[in-house]
Amino acid sequence: MSNELIGARVLRKEDNRFITGKGRYTDDINLAGQTYACFVRSPHAHANIKGFHISAAENAPGVVAVLTGLQVLEDGLGGLPCGWMLHSKDGSEMKQPMHPIMAGEKVNYAGEPVAVVIADTYEQAKNAVEQVAVDYEVLQAVxxxxxxxxxxxxxxxxxxxxxxxxxxxxxxxxxxxxxxxxxxxxxxxxNNRLIPNAMEPRAAIADYNTGTEELILYTTSQNPHLARLIFTAFVQIAPEHKLRVIAPDVGGGFGSKIFVYSEETTISWASKKIGRPIKWTAERSESFLTDAxxxxxxxxxxxxxxxxxxxxxxxxxxxxxxxxxxxxxxxxxxxxxxxxxxxxxxxxxxxxxxxxxxxxxxxxxxxxxxxxxxxxxxxxxxxxxxxxxxxxIDPAELRRRNFIGKDQFPYQTPVALEYDIGDYEASLDKALEMSDYAGFASRKDASQRAGKLRGIGLSCYIEACGLAPSALAGSLGAGVGLWESGEIRVNPTGSVTVLTGSHSHGQGHETTFAQLVSAKLGIPIDDIDVVHGDTGKMDFGLGTYGSRSLAVGGSALSRAADKVIAKGTKIAAHLLQTDAENIEFDAGEFKVIDSNEGKTIQEIAFAAYVNHDFPIDELEPGLTEKAFYDPVNFTYPAGTHICEVEIDPDTGVTEITKFTAVDDFGTLINPMIVEGQVHGGLVQGIGQALLENCVYDTEGQLVTGSYMDYCMPRADDVPSFDVGMTCTPCTHNPVGAKGCGEAGAIGSPPAVMNAVLNALGQTDMDMPATSEKVWQAIQNAAASN
Amino acid sequence: MYDFNYHKPDTVADAVALFNAAEDAMYLAGGHTLIPAMKQRLRAPTDLIDLSAIQSLGEIQAKDGSLLIGSTVTHSQVAESEVVSAEAPVLAALASGIGDRQVRNRGTIGGSVANSDPAADYPAAVLGLGASIVTDRREIAADDFFQDMFETALADGELITAIRFPTTASAAYAKFPNPASRYATVGVLVAKTAGGVRVAITGAAASVFRATEMEQVLNDNFSVEALAEVRLASDDMNADIHAGAEYRAHLCGVMAARAVASI
The missing domain is CATH 3.30.365.10 (Aldehyde oxidase/xanthine dehydrogenase, molybdopterin binding domain)
Structure with missing residues (x-):
């Protein structure tokens, strides 16, 4: 695979619909006869439920049904499962409390759903929610x-x-x-608790068809197949062949949309009861309370x-x-x-x-x-x-002294992983150069003359991505294998439909995967569309999380493309009346070696569908191939982040004056998209280090329940980032990619905190380094001197 | 949001009459406080009286040494007004730092002053510049207007029609924004007025207040150095997860000094 498309800054194919308002998100979908759900949530963090009073709500205008946690119990629905079994030191299994989709007897956190009102309009449902009375016996919260x-x-x-x-x-x-x-x-x-804040809140529409007994669930999921599996195997909402889960355009996830939650499960169950579609879209305050x-x-x-x-x-x-x-x-x-x-x-x-x-x-x-x-x-x-x-000791030097050398790979760590490849000095050296680490002392002097405190901090991170080698994951307790599937359908006229079990909710898969397939098959990228997020369209997939999509899902597509080439070679051999061994494939053309004869892949695709004379025992029509890829190891993106800050001692305000990130993600398909992922991750990491903090009071009430108090980073809180790359391609997957989605959020928090503490000449402070905390640290230091 | 009756009068007299006739009415200006509160079902007026069709409330006029800003003038209109920039530039600067662009395009000066949010910016200007609040029935001096958290001297149904500011070039506002909400954690407006130096502080306590100790030292010696001798007590300061009382008291001094330095 040597193609100018690998490493090209191709503009994103999906952006046209996103920036012109043509994206189709769950809440954009409306079905005939649709009803709306609004949940009754516990106001208490810990309480026994002594009774429900729902008759007033049932008789309220527009109300179709009121269902409570007691009915969940009566119907014997399974709880929401945890997919990874851990064992304690003594060999015993982890303890797992029953997680009902709505609580009927006891609530265990503020915001936990206890009942749902379904009505013809959302306003009617919300009005009726106020008519539901629940008797609680409040318990001490932990x-x-x-x-x-x-x-x-x-x-x-x-x-x-x-x-x-x-x-x-x-x-x-x-x-x-x-x-x-x-x-x-x-x-x-x-490590401060954070609340994920995807731009699109969670939403779902459950549509049960009483005629066909099929349930279609539209939901904001990062992995619709996993949702279907859990619904079927654990909660037992519907049999798998009668259940289709569609995750259409999804506006960000950051992990929070991997999981199966109470709300989409409840409306699926309820849709079957009322025989009508039900929509639920979280209000932002519900997101704060209930997103994991x-x-x-x-x-x-x-x-x-x-x-x-x-x-x-x-x-x-x-x-x-x-x-x-x-x-x-x-x-x-x-x-x-x-x-x-x-x-x-x-x-x-x-x-x-x-x-x-x-x-x-x-x-x-x-x-x-x-x-x-x-x-x-x-x-x-x-x-x-x-x-x-x-x-x-200079912190860069101390790190360098302890690095795993680039000639020491593969490297077995004492904590179970075997790193396949890396060059940590290369990323450190590049980051030191880009950040002008050597010039820091003079910048610090200049700040001091201006009455400011300047600091610099490093972070040399590594992560394990490409989740995951299934056998290893299984031996560690994973309930599912973590391979990925990919399918390439070369249509008769040479356009391509790519189906992937990965899910894009902002990552740009529709472009990156199209680039990859285009590079493999020599078909123009404009002729390639990527389809994802629908269990009715692809057999199975494990979804998108853990920076796995390109390393695992992309590798599956790479293999599927190899199969397309292999099949195309057989077709070409048949058409050109030679043996397959005499055909070589390059840049979209099947050529007879040492001759001028050949067929383009488009010609082969056409022939694959319209032929009359294939020897059917040896050669089936069609040019569709599917592959599964199970990684043999994790991938190990790594790099160095260097943060430089200037603190105003009068107010304690920290300004990031420069942020340098040098990352080794292996082979890059689209550097523009990769840099975008780095930028987003850095903003989230800087948010954690300086701004974001989830606070509960001692009674378990969420204090930071809105943007008035939960401080999301804004554009003016962060500098223009200096992003650089080094490259040691992953040794064990066909793409050479390691994954880039999380690195920014992994490397940056300690770099920021190390810089703040370096500026203060201190060594201890917890995130977030708010202006008050920094100011107080300065006061405390002054008082103790 | 609960159902309500919606009215859109085109005179002040009609607006007040509608208010008095309704069971539990509220005036609607930019709606940037009221509408979210209604959506959260924390406010449930029976009647909303939209002031946006009353032309006279939307005007900015300079006359007789004062600047009259109509109550439904938006923050962005104040920020961009040539008249305001000429007569009281501190107001344009303050307005340009309220919330974000969307808030500034909807939020109004009358709404902000009537609401008397302890962390709002405008109350600092109204009190610090010694403005007066013109209503449908009287004119109230700023010193008498702000009473407590979300409490003002306005009577039930009394409608702010304008704020009358003295024209001034010798005033500055320094704000330390809450990083999450961008309201004022502390905002200090310092003004040299005919009656002496006025210092008004918002964000720090239950309501905007005048820092009389600061005013005294600045009247004697209008300098950052003089101000450094004053330390506000933290006893009555607000405390929340973003800033404790001690920190707020400290920031009052820092922001006051920055305002003084820029005059």
Missing amino acids: VDTSSAAEQADIYPDIPANTCYNWELGDAEATSQGLAEAAHITRIELI HGRDHHTMAELALDEEGNFLALNVKTTANMGAYLSTFASAVPTYLYGTLLAGQYRTPSIYVEVDAVFTNTAPVDAYRGAGRPEATYVLERLVEKAASELA
């Missing part, structure tokens, strides 16, 4: 992550509110390393070093908040997507990590852009920077 295990049990069968006590690595060797250390750096960190949140770790870590600053051992102890229930992939996030990444880019010989996952009376917590890997990077890169400060 909110705080670090003390959750010591508080009263939320669930009678889950002692100490603990889901699991997990471990990874060699405890003994790590203790030994710490005992032999010349220096130990210790840190205590909170991210992060929320409390961590103590210690890094042992020898006299030369070589890392000897790393010991990490984390408490991770799961919220009230286990969301779809929640259990894997603080374990296999976190503990396994704690080696970072370094040769640390011994690592031991313990993770206690706890339940609290808060919204469920699950994967959010980066999912575990930002938390790991944050621990490690804060710790390394602090060690450099304590040992008075």
